[in-house]
Amino acid sequence: MPRYSDEIIEEVRQSNDIVDIISQYVHLKRSGRNFFGLCPFHNEKSPSFSVSPDKQIFHCFGCGVGGNVFTFLMKIEGINFVEAVQMLAERANIQLPTFENREDSAREELKAKVYKVNEFTAQFYHENLYKTSAKPAQEYVKKRKLSNEILKAFRIGYSGKFDELYRELKKQGFQEPEILESGLVNKNENGTYIDRYRNRLMFPICDARGKVIAFGGRVLDDSKPKYINSPENVVYSKGRHLFGLNVAKKSNEIKKRLLIVEGYMDVISLQQRGITNVVAPLRNSINPTTRMAT
Numbered sequence: 240m241p242r243y244s245d246e247i248i249e250e251v252r253q254s255n256d257i258v259d260i261i262s263q264y265v266h267l268k269r270s271g272r273n274f275f276g277l278c279p280f281h282n283e284k285s286p287s288f289s290v291s292p293d294k295q296i297f298h299c300f301g302c303g304v305g306g307n308v309f310t311f312l313m314k315i316e317g318i319n320f321v322e323a324v325q326m327l328a329e330r331a332n333i334q335l336p337t338f339e340n341r342e343d344s345a346r347e348e349l350k351a352k353v354y355k356v357n358e359f360t361a362q363f364y365h366e367n368l369y370k371t372s373a374k375p376a377q378e379y380v381k382k383r384k385l386s387n388e389i390l391k392a393f394r395i396g397y398s399g400k401f402d403e404l405y406r407e408l409k410k411q412g413f414q415e416p417e418i419l420e421s422g423l424v425n426k427n428e429n430g431t432y433i434d435r436y437r438n439r440l441m442f443p444i445c446d447a448r449g450k451v452i453a454f455g456g457r458v459l460d461d462s463k464p465k466y467i468n469s470p471e472n473v474v475y476s477k478g479r480h481l482f483g484l485n486v487a488k489k490s491n492e493i494k495k496r497l498l499i500v501e502g503y504m505d506v507i508s509l510q511q512r513g514i515t516n517v518v519a520p521l522r523n524s525i526n527p528t529t530r531m532a533t
């Protein structure tokens with residue numbers, strides 16, 4: 240039986256709204272934050288079967304069944320987990336890797352590891368920002384009057400010296416393929432590893448689901464280039480993503496209008512002023528020469 244990566248399973252889950260799926264089998268009525276209907280798994284006259292769109296789960300207060308969108312399909316269709324994943328992937332037009340093709344599954348595995356490297360690094364940089372060694376960064380955010388709330392919402396961070404991140408990633412058990420693919424560390428001709436971002440204010444770049452796919456780093460002095468960005472890789476392509484979309488998505492305003500501004504700091508300072516439906520493109524906002532910097 241094929242085994243799909245957690246990453247792709249999560250993508251399939253998030254692309255299939257549980258209310259839409261269950262509505263195909265059960266007549267649901269909204270009540271407050273949840274939906275209710277007659278449980279398809281036991282016999283009842285009054286609805287005790289609930290579906291939560293926020294949590295993307297279902298639960299029956301009568302017979303106790305519950306779970307996520309996969310669990311529901313498995314139970315109602317009498318299929319196994321892999322079949323449920325395949326069914327929902329097809330519905331959402333998601334191409335699942337074919338396991339006959341080894342390259343595909345190796346790529347999926349690498350992708351999953353790069354996401355983990357990125358997630359760890361975002362947290363590492365963010366925690367760094369609060370250390371005494373991050374003085375230049377702290378002064379900068381103070382000067383820009385960024386609140387602690389906004390620093391946390393965007394997980395703004397600080398990258399330190401030479402190979403600080405590299406050593407930390409190794410300590411965490413990450414291996415060379417995913418470390419180099421992430422673009423966060425470069426290896427020079429002498430075989431020395433060096434962090435791509437050093438002494439910079441760090442902006443994690445997330446996809447719409449909030450997964451960290453890349454980073455932007457701003458200098459804290461007058462050196463050039465002012466910004467450097469992650470290179471494109473298995474999880475990141477500039478044209479496909481917008482900076483700040485994961486935060487803007489939480490705003491109700493976004494349903495009416497999405498404002499596109501120039502750079503990271505524009506998004507962040509507008510968010511801080513309560514303008515929540517803002518994003519910035521990643522393609523043209525940065526001088527192309529900056530991509531070559533290490």
Ligand SMILES: [Zn+2]
Pocket residue numbers: 278279280281288299300301302303304
């Ligand atoms: Zn039930």
